Amino acid sequence: MSTHQTQVVIIGGGPSGLLLSQLLHCKGIRSIVLEKHTREYVLGRIRAGVLEHGFVNLMREAGCSGRLNREGEIHAGFHIAHQGRLDRIDLAKHTGGETVMVYGQTEVTRDLYEARDVMGGVILHDVQNVQPHALKDARAYVTWEQDGAAHRADCDFIVGADGFHGVSRKSIPAEVLKEYEKVYPFGWLGVLSETPPVAQELIYARHERGFALCSLRSRVLSRYYIQVPLTDRAEDWSDAAFWTELKRRLPEQVAGQLETGPSIEKSIAPLRSFVAEPMRYGNLFLAGDAAHIVPPTGAKGLNSAASDIYYLYHGFLGHYLQGDSTALDRYSEQALARVWKAERFSWWMTNLLHRFPQGTETDLRLQRADLDYLFSSEAAQASLAENYVGLPY
Ligand code: APR
Numbered sequence: 001m002s003t004h005q006t007q008v009v010i011i012g013g014g015p016s017g018l019l020l021s022q023l024l025h026c027k028g029i030r031s032i033v034l035e036k037h038t039r040e041y042v043l044g045r046i047r048a049g050v051l052e053h054g055f056v057n058l059m060r061e062a063g064c065s066g067r068l069n070r071e072g073e074i075h076a077g078f079h080i081a082h083q084g085r086l087d088r089i090d091l092a093k094h095t096g097g098e099t100v101m102v103y104g105q106t107e108v109t110r111d112l113y114e115a116r117d118v119m120g121g122v123i124l125h126d127v128q129n130v131q132p133h134a135l136k137d138a139r140a141y142v143t144w145e146q147d148g149a150a151h152r153a154d155c156d157f158i159v160g161a162d163g164f165h166g167v168s169r170k171s172i173p174a175e176v177l178k179e180y181e182k183v184y185p186f187g188w189l190g191v192l193s194e195t196p197p198v199a200q201e202l203i204y205a206r207h208e209r210g211f212a213l214c215s216l217r218s219r220v221l222s223r224y225y226i227q228v229p230l231t232d233r234a235e236d237w238s239d240a241a242f243w244t245e246l247k248r249r250l251p252e253q254v255a256g257q258l259e260t261g262p263s264i265e266k267s268i269a270p271l272r273s274f275v276a277e278p279m280r281y282g283n284l285f286l287a288g289d290a291a292h293i294v295p296p297t298g299a300k301g302l303n304s305a306a307s308d309i310y311y312l313y314h315g316f317l318g319h320y321l322q323g324d325s326t327a328l329d330r331y332s333e334q335a336l337a338r339v340w341k342a343e344r345f346s347w348w349m350t351n352l353l354h355r356f357p358q359g360t361e362t363d364l365r366l367q368r369a370d371l372d373y374l375f376s377s378e379a380a381q382a383s384l385a386e387n388y389v390g391l392p393y
């Protein structure tokens, strides 16, 4: 068995793990990233594309913001379509000038990989049977296999950034871990197409036939979604059927402008709210999707991962550079306080805009009242805007 020595072992080479290893390396803290899949596989995943300003600041601090600054689009508002109307939420007006950046998560991940390469960061791909050990001892270690050989890394801490299906959360004893979950009775069918976006800004649409979202990656790349039953399969949706259904759910003036084309990616994602508590067990810290999932309405998935990384990074800085572990000891509590607010917001926005198959007439009237209230109250719009641009860390 070959043995490595490091300070932090990071399990998972998604955006959470890569961002943390990059931030730590910039401050001289050593880490190893263990990723189960190839880099091509990780970069093949299409995920959301709206970044809070706090996330953008972290990318700057990590020295990874060159392309994002050039190619990311600043959005100062978005639209909500409902009852044939198109209303706008002015993010900047309600937040003292805050905005979001539209830039795909896949591109964020690509930029992080490139930055890691430039610094000579250690990222091991295609590793199998990753297992954390000695979580309650003075030092922890992680074992794994690569190309048939056994490996071990001794470390001070392990970070579980291995997504919802990873091994890290499962290493916390069941009697310690409490899981909260809500599964929604529908999914989102997403299509990526090389067509100009239908509008400059995002459009979230509430419609009797179900929710729809018009999003984008650039001026020549669009991302659209429609709410579908969980029993649907992406391969059963032809491009033509998708465009027809999307148009039916959009206000006429928008549908008339929609430019369609062949899909270059098509997939269905179920909607789920999930939180695991605590986010620390001994030497193991959970971050990102490993600890929490939000439904995509509101685009809080990647952004909640980023706030975890912010708290964890500052915890490690205190521990390694100042000899003060107070922030590290408060990690779980601090991260969860913000996570639950993102969970609340995503749940609220999901309820506001989706059609619930078992919903009653009363539910529908309450939903309509929620929308009427939103667009008749500056305070309600300010609350939505404050959450959408991202609550402070
Ligand atoms: N060993 C090593 N790596 C693993 C293991 C394992 N046992 N299990 C999973 N992984 C890897 C996955 O292959 C994946 O690349 O961990 C990575 C986790 O990445 P993500 O699922 O992308 O999670 P995270 O980095 O927390 O990113 C936050 O924000 O928008 C949301 O869900 C979206 O991925 C996004 C997330």
Ligand code: PHB
Pocket: 047, 048, 049, 050, 202, 215, 216, 223, 296, 297, 298, 299, 300
């Ligand atoms: C996306 O562009 O993929 C996207 C945007 C906003 C959301 C969800 C997904 O709320």
